[in-house]
Every structure is written in C-alpha cells, then in structure tokens.
Amino acid sequence: MPTVPTTAGDIDIDDLGVVYMHEHVFIRTEPLQWGWPGFSGWDTETEVESARERLRGLAAAGVGTILDMTVPGLGRDAALVARTVEGTGLKIMFATGYYTYDNLPFPFQYRGPGKILDGDDRVLESLFERDLTVGIGDTGLRAAVLKVVTDEPGMTQDVERVALAVASVHLRTGAPICTHAHAPSERGLDQQRVLASRGVDLGRVMIGHSNESTDLGYLEQLIDAGSYLGWDRCGLQLTVPLDAQLDTLAALVERGYAGRIMLSHDKASFMDWFSAAEVDPFVPDWRYTYIHGGVLPGLRERGVTEEQIQQMLISNPRDFFAGAAAGSAAPEGAGQ
Numbered sequence: 446m447p448t449v450p451t452t453a454g455d456i457d458i459d460d461l462g463v464v465y466m467h468e469h470v471f472i473r474t475e476p477l478q479w480g481w482p483g484f485s486g487w488d489t490e491t492e493v494e495s496a497r498e499r500l501r502g503l504a505a506a507g508v509g510t511i512l513d514m515t516v517p518g519l520g521r522d523a524a525l526v527a528r529t530v531e532g533t534g535l536k537i538m539f540a541t542g543y544y545t546y547d548n549l550p551f552p553f554q555y556r557g558p559g560k561i562l563d564g565d566d567r568v569l570e571s572l573f574e575r576d577l578t579v580g581i582g583d584t585g586l587r588a589a590v591l592k593v594v595t596d597e598p599g600m601t602q603d604v605e606r607v608a609l610a611v612a613s614v615h616l617r618t619g620a621p622i623c624t625h626a627h628a629p630s631e632r633g634l635d636q637q638r639v640l641a642s643r644g645v646d647l648g649r650v651m652i653g654h655s656n657e658s659t660d661l662g663y664l665e666q667l668i669d670a671g672s673y674l675g676w677d678r679c680g681l682q683l684t685v686p687l688d689a690q691l692d693t694l695a696a697l698v699e700r701g702y703a704g705r706i707m708l709s710h711d712k713a714s715f716m717d718w719f720s721a722a723e724v725d726p727f728v729p730d731w732r733y734t735y736i737h738g739g740v741l742p743g744l745r746e747r748g749v750t751e752e753q754i755q756q757m758l759i760s761n762p763r764d765f766f767a768g769a770a771a772g773s774a775a776p777e778g779a780g781q
C-alpha cells in the first residue's frame with residue numbers, strides 16, 4: 446500500500462483519515478522575522494501553545510491529517526511544526542516549492558535561463574527534490590507535495606521557472622502538485638498549460654483556491670482537463686460570499702464532480718501579514734473548524750449526501766496520494 450510522509454512517519458494512505466489539503470500552522474515573512482525578531486508579535490512559545498490547542502481541536506473534530514502548504518517564502522519551519530503537533534493526535538504533511546507572486550530571491554536573479562550565470566534551473570530543482578527524497582534540512586521530515594503559486598500577476602518569468610522546476614521534479618519523484626491559483630483571473634488554466642507542456646498528467650494536480658470563483662465554466666474546464674479542485678479557502682469570503690461558495694460547490698457535486706474536489710480552510714494559527722484583531726472581525730468564519738461547523742451542514746441542506754462528503758474529505762485525498770504509486774491510473778470515482 447502506498448505511503449505518505451507525515452510528522453507521524455510514513456503513513457499508509459488508508460490511515461490518513463479526513464484530510465484538509467491546504468492549511469498552515471505558522472506563516473512568517475523570513476526577512477522580517479530574521480531582521481527584526483518578534484516582528485508582528487511573534488513569540489515562539491506563546492504561538493506554539495496556542496497552535497497546539499487549535500490542532501488538538503482539529504483532531505477532536507475528527508480530522509486525521511492536514512497538509513501544511515507553508516513553503517519557503519512563507520516561513521516554513523518543519524521542525525517547529527512537528528514539535529507543535531506532538532501529542533495532539535493530528536498528523537501533518539509538508540510541501541516544497543517557493544512562494545512568490547512575481548520574482549524569485551536574488552540568487553536566482555543572477556543564475557538560471559538567460560541570466561548572467563546562464564544555465565538551467567537545476568539549483569531550484571535540487572532544492573525541491575531534496576525536500577521530497579532526503580528531507581527538509583536536517584529534520585528527517587520529507588515533503589509530501591510540490592507547490593506552484595500563480596496569483597493575479599500570472600505566469601511571470603520567475604513563477605514559470607518555479608512551475609517548470611516543479612514539473613521536472615514531479616516527473617522524477619512522482620510527488621503530486623498542489624497550487625495556489627488566483628481564481629478570478631483563471632490562473633488555474635495557466636498552471637495546467639505550463640505543467641502539461643512538460644508532460645505532467647493533470648490528474649496529479651490540485652488547483653487551489655477554486656472556491657474564489659463561481660464560474661462553473663472555469664471550474665469544469667479545470668476538472669475536465671483532469672485536475673482536482675482545491676476548495677481550500679472555506680470560511681474566507683474575500684471575493685465570493687460564503688453562501689455563494691456553498692451554492693457553487695453543491696452545483697459541482699450535483700454535476701457529478703464530488704470525486705474531484707478536496708476541502709480545507711487555508712487557515713494559519715499565526716500569520717505575520719495581519720494581526721488577529723485585523724482578521725477576526727473581518728472574516729469571522731475563517732477558522733479551522735468552519736468546514737465541520739458551516740460547510741458540511743450547508744452542503745447537507747443543499748442535498749449533498751454523506752457519501753459525497755466522505756469522498757471529498759477522505760477518498761479523494763487518499764486517491765490523490767495513491768497516484769504517486771499508481772502512476773497515471775485514473776483515481777476511483779473520478780468524473781462520477
């Protein structure tokens with residue numbers, strides 16, 4: 446049986462349980478935390494304690510595993526997350542990639558295709574590949590997925606370099622690809638185009654932040670090309686009201702796509718971009734518990750069945766990771 450690396454070791458995909466496929470624990474801006482320790486109120490022990498409480502709450506709600514999509518650029522610290530989750534009953538998977546909407550950091554401005562030190566992007570690729578095969582730093586914790594980030598600026602030169610490096614490493618390692626895609630500008634289609642151009646099977650790709658669109662045409666196009674949708678900003682109504690998100694999700698299920706959708710919140714216990722005082726009144730439902738408290742009851746009201754809910758929470762993540770071993774075999778339930 447295929448396994449996936451988690452904080453609890455390599456776990457049989459059948460033992461992942463309910464999986465939230467895009468969450469965070471700590472989001473910290475590396476240059477700011479490095480230059481001004483404690484920026485935005487960060488205090489390690491205080492934040493570890495409050496995160497531990499929240500992760501315990503997730504486990505108590507029946508969640509087995511979360512995928513921590515915090516990659517470099519967002520302050521990934523696998524050792525700290527592993528220490529935080531210990532004793533909570535939850536398992537955490539990690540991601541590799543680089544988080545930027547436009548440019549890579551300076552070393553990559555001078556090195557790479559068309560740069561002063563002209564050449565390929567082997568350096569970038571080797572960083573991603575090491576995280577997946579050897580481990581993140583000296584933690585012994587391996588990443589489970591590759592991440593591509595494409596926001597409103599689109600496939601800038603550097604964002605495309607990341608996507609192409611991810612594609613190459615995916616083809617070598619079999620690790621699945623999860624994305625951040627700005628849905629209102631249909632960036633998921635750009636991601637599919639670039640990844641497919643390198644021969645990636647789009648069935649191994651989850652296009653993220655898809656609940657930020659109500660355009661069924663866009664969403665169906667992503668699924669029809671083979672990908673999963675990350676319905677992964679549950680509780681966050683930046684572009685689409687929560688009720689409209691539920692209506693869109695129920696409509697997709699009604700059209701037979703429950704086998705291609707995975708749920709999560711994209712929530713962090715601590716984020717140095719905003720203070721809790723700024724976020725909480727503005728998006729009061731954006732909590733780790735909103736899926737169980739708000740989304741699932743809303744889906745049931747709209748006629749979504751328990752079986753379809755289990756599919757989105759348990760079977761789809763399992764099948765998504767099973768693909769790593771099964772190659773391009775179509776996941777069970779696809780297109781039903």
Ligand SMILES: [Zn+2]
Pocket residue numbers: 467468469514711
């Ligand atoms: Zn995220």
